[in-house]
Amino acid sequence: MKKKIMFTGGGSAGHVTVNLALIPLFRQEGWAVEYIGSVNGIERELVSPLPDVAYFPISTGKLRRYLDWQNAKDPFRIAKGVYQAYRLIRRRKPDIVFSKGGFVSVPVVIGAWLNRVPVIIHESDITPGLANRIAIPMAEAVCTTFPEAAAHIGKGKGRHVGAVIRNELKQGSAAAGRKLCGFTPGRPVLLVMGGSLGAQSINRAVRQALPELTEAFQVVHLCGKGQLDPALTVPGYCQFEYIRDELPDVLAMSDLVITRAGSNSIFEFLSLRKPMLLIPLTRQQSRGDQILNAHSFEKAGYAEVLEEEGLSPQTLLERVRALHAHRDAYVSAMASGQKTDALAEVFKLIKETAKSR
The missing domain is CATH 3.40.50.2000 (Glycogen Phosphorylase B;)
Known part of the structure; x- marks a missing residue:
């Protein structure tokens, strides 16, 4: 049976680009590739045209740090998203989930954790965003772009890999x-x-x-x-x-x-x-x-x-x-700056984590 990876991340193009860099590598090695995103987010627009990548939309709520009347509704949207993600992951049975962050990723990471599916997170910034801060305790590893980010990641989880760049x-x-x-x-x-x-x-x-x-x-x-x-x-x-x-x-x-x-x-x-x-x-x-x-x-x-x-x-x-x-x-x-092949390193880490499951 072929291995299966499920990606998540969205809300902005920055929460999708690393996934877009990794997806072709997994397809080339014969993995089944699926994606959980929001109903109307930019991630759907970017991922849907990809061949042989199944896209599953779920309910999402925005994790705001400011007062807004939508804050009263969002906990219900997030709870619905967690239920949908849990059911999807239970049914689709991925070997691993890779999360790029953004508010849509939180229900997916929770759903994977409840199904005991390993999760790897990618954090682009020096300090993790709110979605990733919620998700990090449920992850096996967190790949970071900046070395300074290690101070904000749980002990033993941070992996400084550098920047993941799309080959195209x-x-x-x-x-x-x-x-x-x-x-x-x-x-x-x-x-x-x-x-x-x-x-x-x-x-x-x-x-x-x-x-x-x-x-x-x-x-x-x-x-x-x-x-x-x-x-x-x-x-x-x-x-x-x-x-x-x-x-x-x-x-x-x-x-x-x-x-x-x-x-x-x-x-x-x-x-x-x-x-x-x-x-x-x-x-x-x-x-x-x-x-x-x-x-x-x-x-x-x-x-x-x-x-x-x-x-x-x-x-x-x-x-x-x-x-x-x-x-x-x-x-x-x-x-003359530091040169790393972050794409290859993250690809290898995901495969090793899925294999050891």
């Missing part, structure tokens, strides 16, 4: 990227990516600075769902809500990146040696993990950091110009 990101064609965007060779390309859901403050500052930005750069802007500006037609500027299949090509042609500081994205840019201007989410918008990520990269010489409180069209222009002027130093620092 390294296969892009700069010529195909320029064709997609209508760009010309010979002029530097600035990629703006505020995350899968977009970033209104970054979008606003970039668009206000476009006349000056396009004097020196061609700008490709991934602005997020519902945040296109069809009236904005500036030569050398191309905008998309979100791209998936063409992303390796867009990355291949890009010389600099403006982005948030989500761990998965910035490590992908690091692996491709793309100098970054990081604009992390503020502590009012998040638990502060992106601020820690950004300053870790700044200290290593991989990126410039611009706090959102100081973001304006003018400060954006100044930092982008400085990043471009010193791009060779950033590329050199990234080239």
Whole structure:
């Protein structure tokens, strides 16, 4: 009988990308691959097109840290999700569950634990998110991207593996990227990516600075769902809500990146040696993990950091110009950074854990 792995994780693209990197490896070795996610989350959009990967939606509730009337309903949604996940796992009988985190993963991890199915978690940030903090006691092991994360993981569970990078990101064609965007060779390309859901403050500052930005750069802007500006037609500027299949090509042609500081994205840019201007989410918008990520990269010489409180069209222009002027130093620092094959290490750990069950 073939081995079976069940993945979970969602709410944002960052909670899916590691799963997307691992899934082809398991399919190549003949494993059955299944995925539990939310009914309407981005994980369903990203996973459903994959061949031979069964997707099972369950009820989810968001784990909020602030007052909201939805908080009264969410415990019931989570309880329903735990029941659904428990029944699914009992029926589908996976050998192991791999969780990338996000609020949808909590019912799945609980359901696996109740069925005595081993769980491995991946934590991208320096400090675990709330979903992973709840799930860690029920896991066999926790794979971390940052070595600093070990201090926040239970004794003996943390495994520092480094960043898991999707292999296809390294296969892009700069010529195909320029064709997609209508760009010309010979002029530097600035990629703006505020995350899968977009970033209104970054979008606003970039668009206000476009006349000056396009004097020196061609700008490709991934602005997020519902945040296109069809009236904005500036030569050398191309905008998309979100791209998936063409992303390796867009990355291949890009010389600099403006982005948030989500761990998965910035490590992908690091692996491709793309100098970054990081604009992390503020502590009012998040638990502060992106601020820690950004300053870790700044200290290593991989990126410039611009706090959102100081973001304006003018400060954006100044930092982008400085990043471009010193791009060779950033590329050199990234080239000499620590190199690990995290994808292979996580793949091996999952197989060994499933085998020893």
